[in-house]
Amino acid sequence: MTSIGTGYDLSASTYSPDGRIFQIEYAGKAVENSGTVIGLKVKDGIVLAVENLIHSKLLVPEANRRIQTVDRHIGLATAGFLADGRQIANRARDECASQRDLFSRGPELKTIVNRLGLYVQAYTLYSSVRPFGISTILGTVDKNGPSLHVIEPSGVSFGYHGAAIGKGRQLAKTELEKLKLSELSMSEAVLEAARIIYLVHEDAKEKDFELEVSWIGPESNFTHVHVPNELYKEACTKAKAALETFD
Numbered sequence: 001m002t003s004i005g006t007g008y009d010l011s012a013s014t015y016s017p018d019g020r021i022f023q024i025e026y027a028g029k030a031v032e033n034s035g036t037v038i039g040l041k042v043k044d045g046i047v048l049a050v051e052n053l054i055h056s057k058l059l060v061p062e063a064n065r066r067i068q069t070v071d072r073h074i075g076l077a078t079a080g081f082l083a084d085g086r087q088i089a090n091r092a093r094d095e096c097a098s099q100r101d102l103f104s105r106g107p108e109l110k111t112i113v114n115r116l117g118l119y120v121q122a123y124t125l126y127s128s129v130r131p132f133g134i135s136t137i138l139g140t141v142d143k144n145g146p147s148l149h150v151i152e153p154s155g156v157s158f159g160y161h162g163a164a165i166g167k168g169r170q171l172a173k174t175e176l177e178k179l180k181l182s183e184l185s186m187s188e189a190v191l192e193a194a195r196i197i198y199l200v201h202e203d204a205k206e207k208d209f210e211l212e213v214s215w216i217g218p219e220s221n222f223t224h225v226h227v228p229n230e231l232y233k234e235a236c237t238k239a240k241a242a243l244e245t246f247d
Contacts, residue, residue, distance in 0.1 A: 012124050024124055034081075034167060043181075045215055048213070050079075077212075091116060121155025148161070163176075171199065190235050211236060
């Protein structure tokens with residue numbers, strides 16, 4: 001009996017004979033068709049960067065961001081379906097608010113990641129729903145230092161020093177592995193993140209894209225914000241120069 005055929009991919013609650021759930025694999029394909037997203041955990045902070053592909057020249061710049069703030073000190077970036085990313089971001093905000101109400105303090109990222117992972121995994125259990133077509137990177141800096149996690153469409157989550165999701169994840173991971181992340185400052189990490197995003201975009205250079213970069217750490221007063229415009233422009237300029245050298 002083959003596992004490829006009519007019936008096994010009609011529901012998230014149906015296993016194939018070899019133990020696969022095709023709906024979850026299809027959700028992973030949706031992530032792979034999206035722009036690249038990377039996260040860096042460096043010496044004193046977190047940097048998130050997104051290759052936000054522009055599908056129409058009529059779109060308003062910066063109106064469709066993939067990086068969102070879910071708590072003052074927690075940032076979130078998604079690759080995959082934009083609408084699913086907004087739903088996850090709203091759920092994360094609800095979880096953060098609930099933790100504040102219960103414990104009267106800022107939520108710990110590990111707790112939020114576990115709760116979100118359970119939420120995502122619940123959508124892989126029933127035939128009446130479909131899995132989320134996104135992978136999510138969450139980062140924070142708290143009393144325990146910088147922390148970076150990824151939640152996959154299956155609901156499984158991992159902690160990372162450097163993470164990459166989306167279409168160019170393999171090349172991005174290769175570039176991240178070359179960096180000494182624990183020795184980088186936040187400003188240096190922004191420059192490296194921009195360079196990596198511009199590098200992976202070369203495979204789809206016929207499409208325009210917006211670079212989104214945010215950070216959390218001492219330079220941002222330990223709140224999640226987009227990087228200052230001066231640093232953003234410097235990062236883009238140096239990334240383009242590095243790309244010409246690479247060519």
